Amino acid sequence: MSTSIKKGAELYRGKAKTVYHCDDPTRLILHFRNDTSAFDGARIEQLSRKGEVNNRINAFVMEKLSAAGVPTHFDRLLSADESLVKRLDMLPVECVVRNIAAGSLCKRLGVEEGLELEAPLFEFFLKNDELHDPMINDYHIRLFGWGTQQQIDEMQALTFTVNGVLKPMFAEIGILLVDYKLEFGVYDGELVLGDEFTPDGCRLWDAETREKLDKDRFRRDLGGVVEAYEEVARRLGVLLD
């Protein structure tokens, strides 16, 4: 870890990352662990190298988004599996955009996995494992104080902007960006992208074979989970060899 930043006490332990305080009160340290969770934490396994691969993919994607004008919490890499980020006040909602039908959309509405959507589809979910992250809408967010109308509008706009950057970026390396989940928070009064963008929180399919290169390999017991993440990292140019 960089000598200029001192790691402090643990602030929060999530399912795949641990968040630490540091000696700069405006910053936090994210530790990407090897833990891999599915079904809201019902199944957790250690997959070696996953923390490091995700830390690298996340840094690359966050920098790409930042360069495209999306405000993100990412500051810099600190070590193989740790990054320095701005300390945000997180909103308890998850923003999902889908380009191709998969996952809960298929279960909920009976549509076929793999159906190409005519336009990107936006959905909000409440971040609450005990309730299994139920789908919510703008009314729930306003009524229960999870966010303001302005934050709702900004989250939607930024999540679509991210699609406009990442869909072509992945297409260039032969990968379909099927769907992804983003989380936002507030820093200095501004809405900022937080959490992570890694194959743990999105769906990525090989464009030719439609092979899954994301956490569905774990959810569905397909094997080769970290190898698939490493393939994504290699194609992005963030993993050599």
Ligand code: TMP
């Ligand atoms: P879903 O099909 O389960 O609703 O998920 C859509 C996308 O969002 C998928 O790429 C996984 C991601 N996601 C998470 O990573 N965590 C979550 O809690 C939720 C609801 C979705």
